[in-house]
Amino acid sequence: MSSLILRTVARLLLPILVLLSLFLLLRGHNLPGGGFVGGLVCAAAIILQMVAYDTATARRMLRGSPWLLLPLGLGLALLSGLAALLWGQPFMTSRFVSVPLPGGGALDLGLPTVFDLGVYFVVLGTVLLVVLNLGEE
Amino acid sequence: MTWVLDLALAGLAIALVLCFVRVLRGPTAHDRVVALDNLSSTVAGLAGVYAIRLGEAIFLDVLIAVALLGFISTVAFARYLERGAHP
């Protein structure tokens, strides 16, 4: 029912948007972005598919139901908090490991980034769960 | 340089007001959607002007987001109007 042009553009845009959302997520620690914004951008991308195609295809594109995202996100967030206990530090203390990048700089990956990923999945899961179910006719 | 920025700011501000006029007055819903899309683009333009004025390249991301979301909401509105909603 929807126009062909929109469908092609939507399919073309999906990779760019997901890339943008991951970009926003990973640089969140230093520059504006983070789990929350990344999650929303990715949700917007999926919603674009839903508008272009229909809810069923959008759901198939996810290859898993939005249900999985919620426990995954919360699990990640909790784990990143509990991980600190392994080193005997109180809950939620962050530890960092710096990954040398090919370009010479060093990327500080650490527990907060995992936590951010958790936030990313929860936000994505929430928005999708609501919008996809609303769209379901 | 500063007068250029002020002039740009003024120009975009007037464009903003004009968009608003159309959003509020627009006889049909489509007019309002078009005006809203134009409004978000002008806001993106303003973000660009402020990027130069404040010397922060970070506003480019805001500009990207505005452009992206302007497009998605316009398409969503169009789809909603198409599916039998009255103008």
Add this chain to the structure above:
Amino acid sequence: MASHLATDRSKTLLRVPGWRWPLAPVLALALGLFGFVLRRAPAAVAGTPWEAALDWLPALGLSLHLRLDSLSLIFALLITGIGALVVAYSMPYMQGEQGLGRYYASLTLFMLAMFGLVMAGNLLLLFVFWELTSISSYLLIGFRHEEAESQEAALQALLVTGAGGLAMLAGIVLIGQVYGSFDLGVILAEPTRLRAHPLYGWALGLILAGAFTKSAQFPFHFWLPKAMVAPTPVSAYLHSATMVKAGIYLLARLSPLLGGSIAWQATLTTAGGLTMLLGAWQALRQHDLKGILAYTTISTLGMMVALLGLGTAEASQAALVTLVAHALYKGALFLVAGAVDHETGTRDVRLLGGFWAYGPALGLVAALAALSMAGLPPTLGFVAKELGYSAALEWSEQAIASGGLALLVLAANACNVALAVVLGYRVFFGEPGGPWPRKPHGMPWLLVLPGLLLAGASWLVGILPGLLDGAVERAVGLVLPGAHAGHLALWHGWSLPLALSMVTLASGAGLYALWRRRPPAPCGEPRLSALAAYRWLVYRALPGAASGLTRTLQNGSLRFYIMVILASTVLVAGGTLVRSGLLSRGSLSSEAYAWPELLMTALLVAAALGVVLAPTRLGAILSLGAVGSMVTLLYVRFRAPDLALTQLLIEALTVILLLQVFHYLPPGFEEHVRPRRAALEIAVAASVGLLMAGLVLMANGVQFAPPIARYYLEQSAPLAHGHNVVNVILVDFRGYDTLGEITVLATAAIGVYALLRVRRRKA
């Protein structure tokens, strides 16, 4: 627990041939406590009370602090002694009833609660036990819970004593405020501080409310006669000997603190006097044995309250001795009435008579107890009455006042004498008025022995008052610090009180003769009585008010709920904001006044108005989109890219969500609102707007604490390896909050999902 186990499993556990003793644990407990108290009695009487304290809720000032001084000694002995006898009496009496486990469990709960109440050294602890006694009394009155009558009586007792308990709690809290602690030792150390304090009036009133409801004083007395539907051992134990005396104990314990002022003396004497006379008068018109006993109990309680109100040493001594005498003879008479009811199946005085042929032993017990009730010489009743008269006579200088008081006491005692004759003589020797429902067969000896012990005790102490002397002496010292009362003696020589006693006996006999000729007609319900007021309040006023309130507040319209919520927020927050005067210190930085910002705000306001005034739903969403864009622009202008990004995304997704939802809704707004209602809503909305503006202004201007922002700005790079402070805070410094937030987000999503599935399954 032990009692519950004992009775229900008694068939197997404690199979004693011939006689089943299911109650060994409870009896052991009662006697154990009695022994415990008796062993510490000499020390308490000598003035060194036994104490034990355990911290329970230090934050609240509540500690498990038990204290046995001589005032609580008297009560404790009564509670445990009569408790043991009542339990022994219950075994044959309650045989064959269902739910015995529940009965004995509540009885034990009551005994322990009452024991704790009189031993409590901490006011809050006293309140806890006080409420426990109310609850156990509710359970015991409502023992036969199928009958409507006992349900209503139990509820009535609970509501009245419970409400009084709450008032007392308020009073206790006030006292706690004044002294800063709830410990009785601390409070009674300097009693005058409360009297000087402005809160004294309130504390007095509230504590008296608690005491008067518990001890069934005049306006709140109606629950006690109704409570007679309880099994007789319960009436004997709770509603004559111990529970109704809790109020008297409270007045005695707090009299050094609250007493001494005109208000105290006036309320106690008037309330006590009124109850005394009313009780006596009503008792004469009862035809049910337990009814007579109930109303005479109310009358004696009134007398004790009045005596405590007089405030002299003799009066307090008289009150305490009357308390002990009443507990003994009234307990015995109740047990006799129970036995008669158990044998003949009726308690109607007009039918009963000539029971001597069936239970001579019971007759003896009744005679002994009745003599003590009438106040004849060798009994404790006589000693108490004498003290009462001498206290009344020496109360105040003016002869008329003390004479008048003595006359009132005489009238009440005369009624007591008349009814004592009824109970002691008529039931056993008079001729039966009519056929009895049950032929009395052999009476178990356990129905008689407890009564005998009680009546015997009242005679023993009557003959040798010295036994009580030390304890009462020390207790009076506690009730009125520094006061010194004379020694108890059976014989004070030929004195005016003795003459008054003679007059009482004579008038009592006259009253009995009058009573016999005109048998009491059952008195109808007076329209204006406290009971009618209680019924109106509980069954009509409260339910009516509640449903009225629910109808107005829960009328189903979402708009109304939101308006009510917003209006109350404005009132509360706005009120405090204005009153605190912080508003004036709010400031707006000058930088915000340049023309771009003004234009942006103007457009923002226009868009917001657009949302409200839009005729169709789509128009509203579009204006909402415009509002979102303008707010994003403001964030860009004030150099907050992070906020701008988030705002933008949220706004776009909200628009898409609304579009999805509005697809199912009619295009236009359906609700048409009456102009008057719309005006109200506009007013509320405007005030909320003003409130928010005020809050922002205040927050901008007022610094409550050094800004934490500086700490985060400095620490974000070294500690958290991140330059984007906003995200660092969100994820690292205050990660724990974010964990909470995303859990909330996930739960919300599940909630929406569930709602949608419900709709789909219905569709």
Add this chain to the structure above:
Amino acid sequence: MSTVQEVLTAALLLAGVFFSFVAAIGIVRLPDLYLRMHAASKTTTLGLAGILLAVLVYFGTYEVVTKVVIVLLFLFLTAPVGAHMIGRSAYVCGVNMYPKTTRYDLERVTIVC
């Protein structure tokens, strides 16, 4: 910040703003929806392009250049699609045209709704 760079930024910026300004006037003045739609898409494409190029010239760092190029690509891709979608839904919903329109290509075409 050499003067050439400054002049170029100023020129590009003014061009961008000019296009947005004219488009805004177009939206208000033009009689019916379809004409206004032409004006609207100009802001998104030319207006923003001018400003973005100005930003590119002004900053000139490696990062900004890549971002601007991506955004321009994104804009030039989505703006026409957006306009197309609105036009389509307008025509389907029967938004009537300006009475004095001369060419009417869609007379024979019926769109499956």
